[in-house]
Structures are given as structure tokens and as C-alpha cells.
Amino acid sequence: MHISFAFHLIGIVLWLGGLILLPRVMKAIAELPQEAAAKAMLGVRRVFWGFVMSGFVISLVSGLGQVIGGGVGYYLKAGWFHGKLTFVILLLVATAFLTMEILKSARGEALNPRKLMMVHGIGALSLVVIVFLTFLGR
Secondary structure (H helix, E strand, O other): OOHHHHHHHHHHHHHHHHHHHHHHHHHHOOOOOEEEEEHHHHHHHHHHHHHHHHHHHHHHHHHHHHHHHHHHHHHHHHHHHHHHHHHHHHHHHHHHHHHHHHHHHOOOOOOOOHHHHHHHHHHHHHHHHHHHHHHHHH
């Protein structure tokens, strides 16, 4: 259980760290000249697919391991867990929006700064709420 928790924390750092940081970086990149922006976005795409999505998978697998190992019944009765899952769903939506923006940039389309800042805000807010729900709710 402790190993699963450690992997869960590592996955969260990778996933949410990128979900909070990359939109800010992408917004700044959108203001660069086209050639420089294209090169910078190549690095963003590598970080996204290498770290953010890896962190998402690690978080998902280790989180499911914790729920199964800790007893599904315990988690289904815990109100804090339902709140946490609500914000995890928001994070999934934010991850989908960021993925769409990254795919748009790969096609050479312009980035949407409002969507990027929305992803940044949802990531930061969700992280804070999930931490408080998890540690204060248990």
C-alpha cells in the first residue's frame, strides 16, 4: 500500500505539475515568432507526452490499486472520496483540453490563450481542493 501511495504521489506531481505549468509556457510561446514558436512547441509536446501523460497513467493505476487494496466499500462510503473524484473528473476534462491545444499546435493552428488559462486554473484549483479533501477528510 505504501509503494502504491508513493507511485500515486509521483504520478500526481508529473501530471498536475505539467497541467499547471505547460499552459502558461504555451501562452508565452504563442507570442513568439512562428519559427521560434514551432521549435518551442516541439519541446512542449515532448514534455506533455513523456511526463504529463505518463504521470496521468501512473496516478490512475496506483489510485485504482489503492482503492482495491484499501477496500472498495470504504472508499464508496467516504464523502471526501466522492469530492475528490469530482475534481479528478475536472482534471480529466482539463487534460483533454490541453491535449486538443497541443494537437492543434502540431497542425500549425493558433493556440487559444483563454483555454490555456482555463486549464491552468482548473489544474491549480483541483490540486488544492484534492489535497485538502484527502488529508482533512480521512
